[in-house]
Amino acid sequence: MSDGDKLIPINIEDEMKSAYIDYSMSVIVSRALPDVRDGLKPVHRRVLYGMYELGVFSNRAHKKSARIVGEVLGKYHPHGDTSVYDAMVRMAQEWSLRYLMVDGQGNFGSVDGDSPAAMRYTEARMKKISEEMMADIDKETVDFQLNFDDTLEEPKVLPTKVPTLLVNGASGIAVGMATNMAPHNLTEVIDGTLAYIDNNEIEIDELIKYIKAPDFPTGGTIYGYEGVKEAFKTGRGRIVMRAKTSFEEVNGKESIIVSEIPYQVNKAEMIKKTADLVNEKKIEGISTIRDESDRNGMRIVYELKRDAVPNVVLNTLYKYTQLQSSFSVNNIALVKGRPMLLNLKDLIYHFVEHRHEVVIRRAEYDLRKAEERAHILEGLIIASDNIDEVIALIRGSKDGEEARGKLMERFNLSEIQARAIVEMRLRQLTGLEQDKLRAEYEEIMKLIASLKELLASKELRMQLIKDELTEIKEKYGDERRSQIEYSGGDVSIEDLIADEQVVVTISHAGYIKRTSLSEYKTQNRGGVGQKSAGTRDQDFLEHLFVATNHQYLLFFTQKGKCFWMRVYEIPEGTKVSKGRAIQNIINIEPDDKVKAYICTQDLKDLDYIQSHYLIMVTKEGVVKKTTLEKYSKPRVNGVAAITIKEGDELLEAKLTTGNSQVLIASRSGKLVRFEEEKTRPMGRTASGVRGITLADEKDEVIGMVTIDKDHVNDSQILVVTENGYGKRTLLVDEDGEDVYRITNRGGKGVKTLNITEKTGALIAINNVTDEDDLMIINKSGLTIRMRVDNLRVMGRATQGVRLINIKGNDSIAAVTKVLREDEEAVELDEDGNPIISEDSSGEETSEDIGTDIDTENTEE
Numbered sequence: 001m002s003d004g005d006k007l008i009p010i011n012i013e014d015e016m017k018s019a020y021i022d023y024s025m026s027v028i029v030s031r032a033l034p035d036v037r038d039g040l041k042p043v044h045r046r047v048l049y050g051m052y053e054l055g056v057f058s059n060r061a062h063k064k065s066a067r068i069v070g071e072v073l074g075k076y077h078p079h080g081d082t083s084v085y086d087a088m089v090r091m092a093q094e095w096s097l098r099y100l101m102v103d104g105q106g107n108f109g110s111v112d113g114d115s116p117a118a119m120r121y122t123e124a125r126m127k128k129i130s131e132e133m134m135a136d137i138d139k140e141t142v143d144f145q146l147n148f149d150d151t152l153e154e155p156k157v158l159p160t161k162v163p164t165l166l167v168n169g170a171s172g173i174a175v176g177m178a179t180n181m182a183p184h185n186l187t188e189v190i191d192g193t194l195a196y197i198d199n200n201e202i203e204i205d206e207l208i209k210y211i212k213a214p215d216f217p218t219g220g221t222i223y224g225y226e227g228v229k230e231a232f233k234t235g236r237g238r239i240v241m242r243a244k245t246s247f248e249e250v251n252g253k254e255s256i257i258v259s260e261i262p263y264q265v266n267k268a269e270m271i272k273k274t275a276d277l278v279n280e281k282k283i284e285g286i287s288t289i290r291d292e293s294d295r296n297g298m299r300i301v302y303e304l305k306r307d308a309v310p311n312v313v314l315n316t317l318y319k320y321t322q323l324q325s326s327f328s329v330n331n332i333a334l335v336k337g338r339p340m341l342l343n344l345k346d347l348i349y350h351f352v353e354h355r356h357e358v359v360i361r362r363a364e365y366d367l368r369k370a371e372e373r374a375h376i377l378e379g380l381i382i383a384s385d386n387i388d389e390v391i392a393l394i395r396g397s398k399d400g401e402e403a404r405g406k407l408m409e410r411f412n413l414s415e416i417q418a419r420a421i422v423e424m425r426l427r428q429l430t431g432l433e434q435d436k437l438r439a440e441y442e443e444i445m446k447l448i449a450s451l452k453e454l455l456a457s458k459e460l461r462m463q464l465i466k467d468e469l470t471e472i473k474e475k476y477g478d479e480r481r482s483q484i485e486y487s488g489g490d491v492s493i494e495d496l497i498a499d500e501q502v503v504v505t506i507s508h509a510g511y512i513k514r515t516s517l518s519e520y521k522t523q524n525r526g527g528v529g530q531k532s533a534g535t536r537d538q539d540f541l542e543h544l545f546v547a548t549n550h551q552y553l554l555f556f557t558q559k560g561k562c563f564w565m566r567v568y569e570i571p572e573g574t575k576v577s578k579g580r581a582i583q584n585i586i587n588i589e590p591d592d593k594v595k596a597y598i599c600t601q602d603l604k605d606l607d608y609i610q611s612h613y614l615i616m617v618t619k620e621g622v623v624k625k626t627t628l629e630k631y632s633k634p635r636v637n638g639v640a641a642i643t644i645k646e647g648d649e650l651l652e653a654k655l656t657t658g659n660s661q662v663l664i665a666s667r668s669g670k671l672v673r674f675e676e677e678k679t680r681p682m683g684r685t686a687s688g689v690r691g692i693t694l695a696d697e698k699d700e701v702i703g704m705v706t707i708d709k710d711h712v713n714d715s716q717i718l719v720v721t722e723n724g725y726g727k728r729t730l731l732v733d734e735d736g737e738d739v740y741r742i743t744n745r746g747g748k749g750v751k752t753l754n755i756t757e758k759t760g761a762l763i764a765i766n767n768v769t770d771e772d773d774l775m776i777i778n779k780s781g782l783t784i785r786m787r788v789d790n791l792r793v794m795g796r797a798t799q800g801v802r803l804i805n806i807k808g809n810d811s812i813a814a815v816t817k818v819l820r821e822d823e824e825a826v827e828l829d830e831d832g833n834p835i836i837s838e839d840s841s842g843e844e845t846s847e848d849i850g851t852d853i854d855t856e857n858t859e860e
Contacts, residue, residue: 024175032174036333037354038158039165062123098183112268133160179332182214187477219260219481231329232344258300379417506543513579556596558649562641596653603632624688643687665765668695672749690746703765723760727800764815
């Protein structure tokens with residue numbers, strides 16, 4: 001230590017504290033957190049300002065990235081060049097930013113995590129939307145500060161017209177705090193901002209109607225809404241994201257196709273980890289994984305093994321891989337230089353306040369410039385009115401200084417006006433130029449008046465902000481990329497989905513979809529036409545419900561399981577689309593099959609679920625009645641609806657009000673009819689009581705019908721045998737006598753149709769009306785449709801009439817009731833063969849035998 005140096009003892013603890021606090025504040029304020037006003041961190045702001053200074057606008061040529069990085073480093077950002085280049089690269093990646101700020105040319109990396117080319121190879125320029133962030137920066141709209149060496153000035157914030165923080169989000173780790181803000185859709189954000197400007201007292205629940213949820217650049221599905229709501233209301237929340245998937249048949253194998261992945265997921269890494277899990281046998285059912293992504297979009301194919309259930313495999317993928325990941329929202333941004341946690345309304349408020357300040361400062365600047373110009377124009381007009389005297393005065397002066405002095409004295413001008421006159425060009429003395437001066441002066445005075453009016457009225461300023469936002473929306477607004485699946489998780493979302501009427505259709509092969517009822521109402525045909533639905537060959541619509549979105553659909557399987565879903569969870573389809581296979585929507589076992597569908601009202605309505613019952617019947621003749629309440633709490637893997645004994649299976653389930661009569665028919669042609677009260681309600685797992693006593697071991701139940709007591713008198717029963725005989729019988733004849741007498745539950749029943757070798761065993765029972773059609777499916781695959789009102793009503797013990805002609809060893813596999821179509825039904829001759837009609841060209845129509853009459857088999 002040299003002489004004269006002084007030692008100052010310092011407590012190390014205090015020094016560490018103050019040094020660390022200084023460092024952490026520096027990181028928080030000038031590195032890691034975005035400013036709430038323009039949504040940018042210093043490095044992004046400097047990159048954009050550097051490009052602005054360089055003049056690399058969206059309508060000019062690209063410049064080398066190294067040139068831009070050098071400009072930013074040398075003038076504003078004294079850090080490593082990689083930090084600047086990495087920030088600029090991210091601003092040009094369409095999978096990183098919802099609305100790109102930099103237009104890159106060259107290799108800027110990929111969604112697989114490939115690094116971009118070195119900055120000496122790539123080129124860049126501003127995007128048009130970035131110019132909107134810079135708009136009016138030269139009009140003193142924002143404060144400037146000195147750069148790191150006090151030689152230049154840089155903006156403290158940008159005067160952005162775009163709510164960047166909300167639309168592009170931000171993420172950063174500071175010291176002791178971090179920020180993670182989700183991107184949103186520009187159209188929605190501006191709609192929400194406009195709503196806030198119209199009503200500053202607007203609640204977040206109202207804002208959510210405009211800004212529905214984050215909108216990620218990679219698309220995908222937001223699964224569940226609770227986290228979104230929490231994030232909007234508190235500034236913190238966890239948003240679950242899922243990949244966008246579909247099922248396809250590839251090379252004859254069922255496959256899961258992924259077309260969009262969650263935000264910030266590395267595709268290549270995700271595929272590699274999935275392959276590892278498949279090899280380790282943690283994920284079963286996948287045989288091959290292929291990445292077929294190309295310039296047209298993303299496509300990852302998970303080819304499944306033959307026995308795999310697509311829905312089960314997909315749920316496993318969601319559970320173990322990044323096909324489902326979460327985004328933890330943490331809205332921390334700098335407000336007046338201090339980090340704050342902000343909710344949705346706060347973010348909009350600060351942006352609007354910033355825009356308001358920019359509009360005021362811009363108007364003040366424009367007013368000052370306009371007044372300065374008006375002042376000069378006044379002097380020029382005076383000079384042009386006295387031009388000869390002015391010229392003489394100037395010619396008689398020895399220099400400009402003297403000329404200015406004389407002009408000021410003679411015409412009472414200011415120095416600025418006198419200078420402008422002395423510097424006036426000779427061409428401004430022409431008559432035309434003098435007219436221009438007056439016209440410009442009038443325009444400027446109008447502008448001054450409107451700017452003063454703007455500065456005097458907050459309403460006008462707010463209207464101007466709204467107009468500018470609307471313009472931004474029209475220029476850059478687009479559709480949402482991320483879909484929202486409100487039903488994800490245990491969420492109640494009635495308030496978010498309109499309870500409109502929809503038509504739910506289920507085909508014979510098990511394809512389901514819902515369609516808005518309005519799609520049918522616009523048809524010029526009566527009722528709900530079923531020709532509209534596209535189905536596979538030999539498939540047709542078997543069930544149709546008109547329901548509302550908030551209702552529930554219950555599925556009962558032959559193994560006695562009950563699954564349920566809200567109507568709005570059923571995949572939406574058009575009238576002509578095929579729909580989705582039920583196996584792919586509910587977690588049903590591969591060897592199980594849905595046997596009954598029941599559409600119910602609100603399962604949370606206690607009065608409703610306690611006053612309604614489900615009656616089930618099995619093949620062995622067991623019936624069981626349970627209150628609907630027992631099925632009002634669902635599970636993903638279904639709940640037990642009835643305990644099925646070995647060798648038996650659930651056949652049918654019906655919803656009743658407790659005031660019905662039950663009819664059960666057996667293969668041997670017997671039918672038992674009893675009052676519903678004869679079966680007491682049981683628990684969910686009970687196996688039931690005897691409903692009908694079967695004739696022998698080969699006999700089995702073929703169907704059940706429930707009829708409300710109030711409608712007994714006008715009910716008709718239709719039975720069909722496997723060899724094509726059938727008949728329609730009234731439940732109560734014209735004299736008011738019961739055709740099928742009411743007996744006790746568990747009896748052998750009465751004869752419903754005289755079963756002989758010729759008729760074959762009973763195959764189906766339905767309650768029908770004259771307005772119904774029948775669809776008869778043979779084991780050979782032939783499908784024939786016929787009208788119920790073509791069958792005459794007969795007595796109970798008769799043999800019935802032949803409905804269709806059965807060829808060879810063929811027999812009827814199933815008979816179902818379907819709604820009447822408008823088209824002419826197929827006519828059958830006396831032997832039950834379809835009558836072949838000839839059209840005008842003399843060619844046979846599709847009503848030939850062996851053809852599926854449901855001609856509109858349009859595949860999706």
